[in-house]
Amino acid sequence: MHTIIEPFRIKSVEPIYFTSHAERLEILKEAHYNPFLIRARDVIIDLLTDSGTSAMSSEQWAGVMRGDESYAGSDSFFRFEKIVNEITGMPYIIPTHQGRASEKILFSTVGATGKYVLSNTLFDTTRANVEFAGAQGVDLRCAESKDPDTIAPFKGNMDTAALQAFIDEHGAEQVSMVIITVTNNSGGGQPVSMANIGAVKAICKSYNIPLFIDACRFAENAYFIKLREPGYGTKSILQIAHELFSYADGCTMSAKKDAFANIGGFLAMRDGQLAEKCRNLLIITEGFLTYGGLAGRDLEAVAIGLREVMNEDYLKYRVRSIQYIGEKLDAFGIPYVKPTGGHAIYLDAGRFMDHIPVHHYPGQALCCALYLEGGIRGVEIGSVMFGKYAADGSLIAPPIELVRLAIPRRVYTQSHIDYVAEVIAAVYQKRHGFGGYRITYEPPMLRHFTARFEPLQ
Numbered sequence: 001m002h003t004i005i006e007p008f009r010i011k012s013v014e015p016i017y018f019t020s021h022a023e024r025l026e027i028l029k030e031a032h033y034n035p036f037l038i039r040a041r042d043v044i045i046d047l048l049t050d051s052g053t054s055a056m057s058s059e060q061w062a063g064v065m066r067g068d069e070s071y072a073g074s075d076s077f078f079r080f081e082k083i084v085n086e087i088t089g090m091p092y093i094i095p096t097h098q099g100r101a102s103e104k105i106l107f108s109t110v111g112a113t114g115k116y117v118l119s120n121t122l123f124d125t126t127r128a129n130v131e132f133a134g135a136q137g138v139d140l141r142c143a144e145s146k147d148p149d150t151i152a153p154f155k156g157n158m159d160t161a162a163l164q165a166f167i168d169e170h171g172a173e174q175v176s177m178v179i180i181t182v183t184n185n186s187g188g189g190q191p192v193s194m195a196n197i198g199a200v201k202a203i204c205k206s207y208n209i210p211l212f213i214d215a216c217r218f219a220e221n222a223y224f225i226k227l228r229e230p231g232y233g234t235k236s237i238l239q240i241a242h243e244l245f246s247y248a249d250g251c252t253m254s255a256k257k258d259a260f261a262n263i264g265g266f267l268a269m270r271d272g273q274l275a276e277k278c279r280n281l282l283i284i285t286e287g288f289l290t291y292g293g294l295a296g297r298d299l300e301a302v303a304i305g306l307r308e309v310m311n312e313d314y315l316k317y318r319v320r321s322i323q324y325i326g327e328k329l330d331a332f333g334i335p336y337v338k339p340t341g342g343h344a345i346y347l348d349a350g351r352f353m354d355h356i357p358v359h360h361y362p363g364q365a366l367c368c369a370l371y372l373e374g375g376i377r378g379v380e381i382g383s384v385m386f387g388k389y390a391a392d393g394s395l396i397a398p399p400i401e402l403v404r405l406a407i408p409r410r411v412y413t414q415s416h417i418d419y420v421a422e423v424i425a426a427v428y429q430k431r432h433g434f435g436g437y438r439i440t441y442e443p444p445m446l447r448h449f450t451a452r453f454e455p456l457q
């Protein structure tokens with residue numbers, strides 16, 4: 001078979017600035033060993049996130065020009081509303097400036113306070129918004145997701161037996177909602193099967209618990225369903241997505257992911273009364289009903305992006321380019337979460353840096369090492385992002401230490417990716433030369449964004 005090539009040509013380019021190893025040592029120190037605090041121009045390949053970092057298409061840029069900036073009832077809003085409705089089938093569509101604004105509005109209005117929000121895995125901003133609303137988030141991941149080496153088609157699934165047991169133990173009235181993240185970002189970018197969503201829905205329905213979808217990567221998830229789940233091979237991505245959303249009472253979405261937009265999001269739902277409450281909060285915090293926190297041009301870019309992302313030539317290339325990195329890592333025996341997911345490669349930092357104990361943050365150490373070695377920026381998804389403190393001040397670590405290298409959509413070429421694999425391999429070969437870190441400053445919430453570190457001797 002031939003190489004699966006990038007399904008686009010490049011019309012406009014941005015420079016990459018190169019730094020030396022000595023410069024990077026200094027830059028990293030100044031950033032307090034937190035890659036979030038490094039200036040973007042000091043990064044060679046930026047895999048911090050796939051959020052808002054997509055290359056927009058020429059059609060999207062044309063849409064930006066066409067954007068209708070009317071305060072109320074802009075044409076761009078109606079084009080945006082139409083495609084979101086086509087995909088989700090949901091009648092109430094509320095634009096927001098990004099995913100977390102949808103989460104904030106949703107959890108503030110559903111009466112979550114004092115209750116539980118159950119999930120396959122809550123994303124970090126979702127968990128923070130759940131907690132900010134006075135609720136408690138609980139992840140009920142399927143058993144096969146817990147071992148990074150297990151190859152299974154749908155490791156993003158929710159554990160339905162655990163869901164049933166949780167409801168039996170705590171009572172359905174204590175569960176504010178169930179929210180399924182597709183694909184499961186914090187769980188390795190792994191997809192969720194249609195069967196799993198259907199089974200979760202059946203349980204929710206029998207207890208009258210609302211089911212929401214965190215839809216950031218709905219198209220990548222739909223493509224995995226098409227490839228891996230019996231009965232979906234001949235369906236279109238739109239049909240699969242539509243079916244997926246048919247199980248849900250609502251969804252939150254960051255258009256910075258699968259809509260190829262640099263900013264944007266939405267909240268959609270079937271319940272008119274809930275939508276009314278959400279819209280009241282929207283007007284106070286985001287803006288009028290037909291623009292949320294967005295410009296008309298942003299709504300236009302999102303509307304076009306949502307159609308483009310369902311193109312199967314694109315999705316094939318997308319999934320293949322992540323798999324390609326995995327194959328390169330396999331050649332060196334480098335541990336990562338298998339199989340590769342939709343938008344990122346997740347290095348198993350706990351095993352990669354097995355000489356660094358968890359309270360010295362092996363994931364952070366790996367992130368810093370990748371930057372020093374090759375100017376690559378990734379993100380720790382482990383004890384820094386999700387760690388909590390016990391009453392005695394000791395660290396409560398999440399089950400697995402990961403470093404996520406997220407691949408921006410349509411941005412890097414195969415030679416960039418080859419370089420990334422070479423740098424990872426070089427760090428792996430000299431990994432025992434890298435030590436752990438301690439935290440010198442941390443904010444009370446979402447600490448990974450702004451925490452400061454110091455290398456341990």
Ligand SMILES: *Cc1c(COP(=O)(O)O)cnc(C)c1O
Pocket residue numbers: 051098099100101123125126181185214216253254255256257264265
């Ligand atoms: C990015 C993301 C969010 C939050 O969206 P923002 O646009 O960054 O606010 C929520 N859930 C998941 C799964 C995400 O990947």
